[in-house]
Amino acid sequence: MGIIIKPPKLQVGDTIGIITPSFPAPVQFEGRYQRGVEQLKRMGFKVKEGTCTYKTEGYRSSSIRDRADELNAFLHDPEVKAIISTIGGTNSNSVLPYIDYEQLRRHPKIIMGYSDVTAILMACYAKTDVVTFYGPAIVPSFGEYGGMFETGEQYVKDILCLERTAPFQLHIPDEWTEEMLDWSTQQRIKTFQPNEGWISLKDGKAKGTLIGGNLNTMSGFFKSDYYPDLKGAILFLEDSFKTMAEEERSLSMLKLAGVFDEISGLIIGKHEHFQDQSAPFSFNDLLLEIIGEKDFPILTNVDIGHTFPSHVFPIGIQVELDTTNGIIQLFRRWGIGMKEHLTIFDENHRKIGEKERNQVHVDGDWHETFHCWFWKEDLIYLQRRSMDKQDFPGKYDITAAGHLATDETIANGVREIEEELGLSLTFEQLTFMGIFEDVIELDEFLDREFAHTYGYVYQDETLRFDDQEVMDVVAVQRNELMSITAGRMCTIEGRSLMTNHLVQVTQADLVPHRQTYWQNVFESLTRMDASNR
Template sequence: MDYRKGVALLAIRPKKLQKGDTVGVIAPASPPDLEKLQRALPFLGELGLNVKVGKHVESVNGYLAGKDEERIEDIHEMFADKEVKGIICAGGGFGTARIAARLDYELVKHNPKIFWGYSDVTFLHTAIHQKTDLVTFHGPMLSSDIGQEKVYELTKQSFKQLFTETTIEYTEEVSLLEVIHEGKVTGEIIGGNLSLLVSTLGTPFEVDTRGKILFMEDVDEEPYQVDRMLNQLKMAGKIEEAAGILVCDFNNCTPKKRKRSLTLDDVVADHIASAHKPAMKGFKIGHCSPQVAIPIGVRGTLDTNSKTFIVEPGIQ
């Protein structure tokens, strides 16, 4: 049971997938690489799934995968379609924040199903969870990840949690973990891409970290940019309100423009270690290969003594 704003709530876990089920594919942000998308679709077949591609997945409107109305239509149709048991995002990029305020959250709440993606999809994860309490999944996408020439088996295995109630046990067998601040905490998991989490601030979808385990990742941001975003989260009270923190993969977040720079570790120490919350870094969650998928909205336990992160199943 989760506690938010003093009220006991139960997260809505979507039903698990079975072989023969149909999943929908949408592009809610930027246009996906269609060649990589076509390379990725057979993977869903290997999982025993049928695929229904959104009618606007191949649409292009500048840096957006079609007009806002088209991307909204695909999302609504996939949630309304009784045949579709899960929705997998083709890729990220930019654009989900443009459509968040216009989604029909009552439709989503009354048709709970698997919703899977990451990066720019973080804004939708945050919005959907806050408006419906539906558990969603931060995981590798089709064009962005599965369609690459080399895909780690661990990345592919992340999809198995959609078929069987699986407790994820993240240990140093997956990646080297480093303690930022000691402690043990259990709480609801929230988070995603740092840039998108910061972009929710001041909106109706502002990320709620109170008593929760906050995880964050990003890509191609220099240390000063990560510094700015973490500082904004801190000033907004989001780091102080969190019960624990996971610093996940910050891919290619190295100095480029400036000859003199703090390191990413310096920035993390300034903003995360100083918060004195149970915190670790090194998780392969985000823009990385291999990539571990985790559900958002379920309970997790972070233990720096055993260097483990245990996550409850995201499906029922």
């Protein structure tokens, strides 16, 4: 798996393209479909209907090629910022060989659906590393009688519109429903029941890439080139109207393929109208019987899939699953990549405007960042950047750092520590060191930062690295790091926190911060030393 590619967030005024890759729901349930379109418009979006919207061939909207062409047209349409399916069905897997994956990789955009659309979502992620979204569809969710359920609408805004900033814990709704009412004759809002919460089947905590979808659909492309690598993943599964016998077959398929040997955690969504066939055991009993002695955390009864309200799960982002406390935490702001805007300043730190991040580095604009140095007694901790990083791969750098986007405060910078190192700290636990000018100048790259710099006295907490960001953290002697950055030493020795082995660090191994930056850091740490005595 390569570097995660993050599509731009959805904003009011953006255009959403609607696809019908399987069942012809807009024809079968036209009134409900139209309500779904109006719901999107009330939320502030424009709508483009796909070429298969009003087509029907019985069980499917149109031919395989037509359905693929509908999706590809929206991938190539610069006006369309998101693509949402009308409903699921049975045959979305048919279009997988004909999707223009290279276009999606070059021009990422949101693709959302659920149920049978699992095939498209997982294939697009597997082929491109672009984050896709398992969430509500137009007819069943946005077209709900009386309007989309408020909680479900907010879940969409939280994720697609980034109304919540990661890291954050997913909300457990107070109530839920699986009530089935005839869509053709429905004249009342569905009845809700109290939510008993998310249930730990196996206690524990794990971090990994969130991947998954509808279990029944997976059988149509499982272990093909369109199925993602699940090594270390947090796998989520949900299903609808299946029997105990069918679930035993599907779960055993995963076991036989070695899935339960690969994943680091499992999330099971609420099963809409599950049929236990009078079995003398529960679904959870069956799951444990099939999984056997595997020791990874399992959380069940989660609100994802066919019941209401349903969360939106971004496929491809880092999450932490804490089943002991019933928590799913999203770590990474999936939309930070493509259109992240930074506030730019003049050389006196006066705000002069905003600009896209990539252009800021081309133009050499001053902007703000968050730096945090871990230290303890005579030690200071260097992060070794992932080899997947675009800038300075494999180099040693600040313990944790990141840009401050236009919509973020300095306190929001603490998220970098959790995203990169898996350590949850509050802003109040950090000590202010200063605002330091940090300039790095290379060919076609000029990074000029006003770095809001903080220190943290490391207490040997366990760190969990995001391998897309960090390879290792190495403890070195502060006085030796001071000497090598000043050119008085060529090589220093440190100890890897990952392997506990000694490693050698040369000046060429360091990200090339200017000497003035290093001096500010060391002088500030010396002052902090004195104040702690």
